[in-house]
Amino acid sequence: MTITKTIQIKSEWQLAYSLDYIINADKTRNETLVSGHALNNIHNAEFEMLRTRRFAQK
Numbered sequence: 001m002t003i004t005k006t007i008q009i010k011s012e013w014q015l016a017y018s019l020d021y022i023i024n025a026d027k028t029r030n031e032t033l034v035s036g037h038a039l040n041n042i043h044n045a046e047f048e049m050l051r052t053r054r055f056a057q058k
């Protein structure tokens with residue numbers, strides 16, 4: 001049974017930790033189960049999300 005939890009990510013530390021957990025190769029069949037919407041590279045997801053946040057704040 002799959003359990004889905006929704007949490008709010010309020011800090012940059014939480015974002016980095018969450019993305020590391022999501023992209024974990026041991027849990028995602030060597031990252032074959034990982035994708036991203038409108039991301040160039042899943043390993044740059046944190047940078048792209050933070051950049052989008054900073055643009056939105058301006």
